Amino acid sequence: MVGANDKLLRKVRGNDIxxxxxxxxxxxxxxxxxxxxxxxxxxxxxxxVGAEARARILxxxxxxxxxxxxxxxxxxxxxxxxxxxxxxxxxxxxANKPDVLIADEPTTxxxxxxxxxxxxxxxxxKDSEGMGLLFITHDLGIVRRIADRVCVMQQxxxxxxxxxxxxxxxxxxxxxxxxxxxEPSGRPDPVPADAELIAxxxxxxVWFPIQKGxxxxxxxxxxxVNGASLSVRAGETVGIVGxxxxxxxxxxxxxxxxxxxxxxxxxxxxxxxxxxxRELRRLRKDMQIVFQDPFGSLSPRMTCMQIISEGLxxxxxDPDRNPRELVRDVMIEVGLDPVxxxxxxxxxxxxxxxxIAIARAMVLRPRLLxxxxxxxxxxxxxxxxxxxxxxxxxxxxxxxxxxxxxxxxVVRAMSHKVMVMKxxxxxxxxxxxxxxxxxxxxxxxxxxxxxx
Numbered sequence: 001m002v003g004a005n006d007k008l009l010r011k012v013r014g015n016d017i018x019x020x021x022x023x024x025x026x027x028x029x030x031x032x033x034x035x036x037x038x039x040x041x042x043x044x045x046x047x048x049v050g051a052e053a054r055a056r057i058l059x060x061x062x063x064x065x066x067x068x069x070x071x072x073x074x075x076x077x078x079x080x081x082x083x084x085x086x087x088x089x090x091x092x093x094x095a096n097k098p099d100v101l102i103a104d105e106p107t108t109x110x111x112x113x114x115x116x117x118x119x120x121x122x123x124x125x126k127d128s129e130g131m132g133l134l135f136i137t138h139d140l141g142i143v144r145r146i147a148d149r150v151c152v153m154q155q156x157x158x159x160x161x162x163x164x165x166x167x168x169x170x171x172x173x174x175x176x177x178x179x180x181x182x183e184p185s186g187r188p189d190p191v192p193a194d195a196e197l198i199a200x201x202x203x204x205x206v207w208f209p210i211q212k213g214x215x216x217x218x219x220x221x222x223x224x225v226n227g228a229s230l231s232v233r234a235g236e237t238v239g240i241v242g243x244x245x246x247x248x249x250x251x252x253x254x255x256x257x258x259x260x261x262x263x264x265x266x267x268x269x270x271x272x273x274x275x276x277x278r279e280l281r282r283l284r285k286d287m288q289i290v291f292q293d294p295f296g297s298l299s300p301r302m303t304c305m306q307i308i309s310e311g312l313x314x315x316x317x318d319p320d321r322n323p324r325e326l327v328r329d330v331m332i333e334v335g336l337d338p339v340x341x342x343x344x345x346x347x348x349x350x351x352x353x354x355x356i357a358i359a360r361a362m363v364l365r366p367r368l369l370x371x372x373x374x375x376x377x378x379x380x381x382x383x384x385x386x387x388x389x390x391x392x393x394x395x396x397x398x399x400x401x402x403x404x405x406x407x408x409x410v411v412r413a414m415s416h417k418v419m420v421m422k423x424x425x426x427x428x429x430x431x432x433x434x435x436x437x438x439x440x441x442x443x444x445x446x447x448x449x450x451x452x
Contacts, residue, residue, distance in 0.1 A: 083244020202264030239415030
């Protein structure tokens with residue numbers, strides 16, 4: 001294959017060898033529907049078109065866990081959640097039943113129940129189709145579950161390889177030992193009884209209209225968030241968990257008033273539900289967000305210095321101080337070397353980019369920080385570092401966190417309270433230890449069982 005010409009490679013790619021990419025939003029064409037993108041592969045390699053192709057596409061989408069698959073055929077990538085986009089990528093890779101499937105972090109954006117389904121599906125296909133699987137991941141739990149053999153890489157070199165059981169039970173290399181011992185643990189500091197209430201919601205709803213026909217009449221609603229009530233105090237973390245598409249991020253965006261909603265929203269003792277954009281501007285520095293994909297949320301044309309300092313100018317924070325001094329201080333605080341402040345995002349690692357995103361939020365000294373899957377794209381050792389950093393910042397500044405994640409181990413290590421969401425509804429909400437040790441909902445039990 002190293003010396004193969006383009007004609008041979010085109011025949012092999014997608015047919016004999018398929019690839020599942022880590023970031024589906026950059027791998028899927030934003031201008032084509034899901035049906036068109038899946039159909040393209042079937043038409044190109046198998047000549048399957050029309051009704052037969054549509055039936056195959058529906059079968060593939062249902063296999064990878066897309067709910068109500070037929071209604072998603074006409075959707076564009078931006079209309080799907082991160083987990084749903086990843087499932088579409090997996091369906092596309094499996095469409096032609098390849099001999100070898102290379103999966104690059106294929107379950108990173110998926111919740112634990114869908115992770116389990118996808119892993120079972122890949123194992124089933126591997127056995128039934130005689131397919132070879134090269135599975136690239138930073139999640140050692142997944143490796144333990146799916147791999148026959150394991151290769152451990154460090155800085156471009158394979159430092160250890162062998163049967164999975166031998167590597168996990170008797171690791172030989174210090175780096176392997178370090179990886180196996182890296183897992184977020186412990187608990188956050190207790191919240192003082194008199195801690196200030198930072199944010200709360202009362203029966204918050206976010207409904208999106210479903211419009212059909214020539215006149216685009218509203219025939220129903222997608223209930224993205226359906227009556228969510230929560231509160232978070234200074235120094236407290238509320239974890240929000242649930243499957244992809246359950247409304248976790250939508251709830252957080254509504255609390256920050258970045259999307260329209262119904263119901264009560266209080267922020268620092270003020271009812272901000274009906275505030276205008278102009279009125280909200282003075283509160284913006286007190287509510288900040290760290291997104292799931294730091295590379296996608298950091299401008300590639302701005303340096304680290306420009307990214308972190310942008311909010312200082314907008315909100316006129318410490319106008320008498322040199323912005324470079326403020327940026328230097330916050331970079332040191334989040335564990336970045338200030339010497340790198342004039343570099344661009346592509347010159348940093350994934351963990352460093354996430355620290356830049358945290359620094360951008362922290363330089364404004366917010367009261368509420370929304371963390372949307374802040375560790376999902378990071379390897380285990382870096383996850384532990386980011387969790388420790390967030391705990392230290394919360395301890396120092398009394399920050400209130402809304403921590404959105406599908407990683408239930410990280411949520412338990414970070415949170416005081418947990419809200420479990422399913423298709424827009426809150427199915428359970430309460431103290432983290434009570435919820436994990438004695439879940440009331442069958443859905444919560446299913447989520448917890450999927451992590452073991």
